[in-house]
Amino acid sequence: MASSNASPRQLVLFCTTDDAVLGSAEALAAVGYAPMRCASLKEFEREYGDGVVAVVLDADLPKRETFGIYRALRKEGKTPVLVLLPPPTADQPSWVMDLEHGEQEEFARKPITAPELVLRLNAQLIRSGAAAPNGVGFEIAPRSQAAAALAGYGKVICVFGAHGGVGKTTVAVHLARGLVQFLQAQVVLIDGDLWSGDSLVALDLTSTRTILDATTNGLPHDPEVWTHVLLEHHSGLKVLAPPSHLEDVERVPEGAVAAAAQGLRRYFDFVVVDLDDALTEQPLQVLEQADLVLVVMTPEFGSLRNTVRLLTIDSAIGLSGRVRVVLNRSNAGLEVKQVKSVIPRPMIAEVPSDGRLFQAAWSRGATVFEVDPAGHTQARQALEALVRDVAELCRPRVLEARGGGLSSVLSALRRKLSGLSA
Numbered sequence: 001m002a003s004s005n006a007s008p009r010q011l012v013l014f015c016t017t018d019d020a021v022l023g024s025a026e027a028l029a030a031v032g033y034a035p036m037r038c039a040s041l042k043e044f045e046r047e048y049g050d051g052v053v054a055v056v057l058d059a060d061l062p063k064r065e066t067f068g069i070y071r072a073l074r075k076e077g078k079t080p081v082l083v084l085l086p087p088p089t090a091d092q093p094s095w096v097m098d099l100e101h102g103e104q105e106e107f108a109r110k111p112i113t114a115p116e117l118v119l120r121l122n123a124q125l126i127r128s129g130a131a132a133p134n135g136v137g138f139e140i141a142p143r144s145q146a147a148a149a150l151a152g153y154g155k156v157i158c159v160f161g162a163h164g165g166v167g168k169t170t171v172a173v174h175l176a177r178g179l180v181q182f183l184q185a186q187v188v189l190i191d192g193d194l195w196s197g198d199s200l201v202a203l204d205l206t207s208t209r210t211i212l213d214a215t216t217n218g219l220p221h222d223p224e225v226w227t228h229v230l231l232e233h234h235s236g237l238k239v240l241a242p243p244s245h246l247e248d249v250e251r252v253p254e255g256a257v258a259a260a261a262q263g264l265r266r267y268f269d270f271v272v273v274d275l276d277d278a279l280t281e282q283p284l285q286v287l288e289q290a291d292l293v294l295v296v297m298t299p300e301f302g303s304l305r306n307t308v309r310l311l312t313i314d315s316a317i318g319l320s321g322r323v324r325v326v327l328n329r330s331n332a333g334l335e336v337k338q339v340k341s342v343i344p345r346p347m348i349a350e351v352p353s354d355g356r357l358f359q360a361a362w363s364r365g366a367t368v369f370e371v372d373p374a375g376h377t378q379a380r381q382a383l384e385a386l387v388r389d390v391a392e393l394c395r396p397r398v399l400e401a402r403g404g405g406l407s408s409v410l411s412a413l414r415r416k417l418s419g420l421s422a
Contacts, residue, residue: 011036011051011266012121015044015069016058021084024114033121034266041068048072051223051266054121055081060110074105080124082117083107104128154265155394158290160275160283161297162306167328168296169193170358171351171386172274173202175294177367178387180237185269185391188230188238192257192286193276194249197242204365205231207241212248215256223263238268258285270394279310292393293319294348296326299333304342311345324348324393326386348393349386354379 012028014021014037028035036052038044039061048055055073059066073081087110106124108116159175161168176189190211191197200207209229214220230238240260243249257273265271273290275283287293297307307325314323323345330336330350340347354368357379361371372380 010034010053013038013044013047013052013055014058015039015055015061015065016084018058018060018110020111021056021058024112024117028114028118028121033118036265039065041065041072044069044072046262049223052079054124055079056084056117056121057081058084058110060084060086077104078128080104080121080128081106082120082124084110084112086110154268154271155291156261156265156271156273156286156289157292157294157390157394158273158275158283158287159294159296160287161277162295162310163297163303164277166296166298166303167351168277169197169199169202169274171294171296171326171328171383172272173199174367174369174383175387175390176237176270176272177203177233177235178369178384179270179272179391180235181369182384182387183269183391186236186267187270187272188240188264188268190240190257190260190264190271190273191242192273192283194242194252194257194282195246195276197274199239199274200231200241202362202365202367203233203237203239205233205239205241207231207244210241210243210248211252211256211260212243214260215251215253219253219256219259220263223266226260226263227267240264254281255285257282258289261286262289287319290319290322292390293323294326294390295323295345296328297339298329299327299336299339301334304334304339308342308344311343314345326351329353348389349382351382351386352378 010033012033012035014035016022016037017039022035022037024035033053036047038047041064055069057066057069057073061069070081070083073079081104083105085107104124106120108120112120157175159168159172172189176187179185179187189199191199194211209231211229213229214225220226226240230240232238243252257275261271261273273286275286295307295310297303311323311325325343325345325347327336327339327347327350330352332353336350354377357368357371357377361368364371368377368380368383375381375384
């Protein structure tokens with residue numbers, strides 16, 4: 001199998017929107033956990049499953065969401081849950097959790113440091129009979145370059161074009177390929193353009209397995225099924241291909257692309273989805289779970305008009321704050337300053353047109369990173385910068401005020417652990 005080396009991570013579900021709590025993600029990832037965020041009961045029900053070894057529930061979520069998640073966990077009664085209560089204030093909330101909690105439940109006051117959070121989770125897992133990732137007396141292994149840039153669980157990045165022919169697939173392929181090459185990340189590219197996707201051509205791959213092979217009996221309940229139908233590029237990039245024949249597209253169940261993205265994020269650092277241009281139900285389901293959406297456009301009136309129309313409704317479809325614009329062929333059409341003056345969202349990259357470079361890449365089934373390895377061309381430089389900027393956007397926020405970022409957090413964690421084992 002192409003992905004036989006893939007192994008599921010020990011997931012900790014973070015039910016919170018608090019950056020201070022999410023800032024613990026890197027420290028948790030460094031000791032073997034894989035934090036995954038949810039912010040509502042609906043997201044909790046979607047994410048919660050057998051792979052989740054513990055839940056961190058922030059009581060600062062809206063009451064309805066907090067109690068809904070808490071009741072679901074209390075009913076199940078098997079998964080360790082750490083409830084984070086708001087810090088004491090003069091106007092204490094009128095509600096409290098049921099303090100007659102079971103053995104799987106623990107309470108702590110915010111703010112909570114990353115070292116304390118890791119130790120509490122370890123203690124709960126040991127008490128519940130489950131093993132912590134590396135035991136209590138573990139040493140923190142050095143993290144890879146990729147892991148240092150990631151939040152410890154897969155980020156879903158959607159690449160979308162509000163107009164046909166803007167180079168959406170070119171951007172998606174180079175983003176996925178670049179994350180492997182420049183960050184040594186584990187990346188899967190999902191060709192979600194089921195009718196006309198051509199990422200396989202760009203990567204010179206043959207579709208021996210497709211999304212249809214994973215959905216023969218409907219959407220799989222086991223996320224590992226998705227890993228068995230991936231193609232492998234020589235770079236290490238994995239690809240989930242669309243059906244080989246157009247007549248098979250209608251056999252793909254509704255929601256398959258979204259389910260694939262959700263399942264594969266358990267095994268990969270980045271899930272890059274090359275979406276269909278049309279805002280139908282299938283792409284909307286994927287966009288709902290995206291951590292970042294790249295809208296690709298060109299400096300032409302048709303592309304500009306459709307992009308503006310999309311960006312003016314992005315908040316209505318839940319994308320506000322997650323959208324960045326990629327201006328492709330930036331030197332071939334309207335002036336960049338004109339485009340920026342009417343685009344209501346940040347522009348993350350301007351990729352100049354270079355027909356000779358991209359033609360050479362496509363004819364070889366390669367990327368410009370291979371055709372121009374030294375980075376002499378502006379287009380290649382712009383695409384590498386895009387890759388690095390996307391990785392930076394996906395980096396978790398670690399509170400500097402708590403003592404100097406990740407290195408301080410890990411140093412403090414090592415000190416506490418060495419004290420325990422002494």
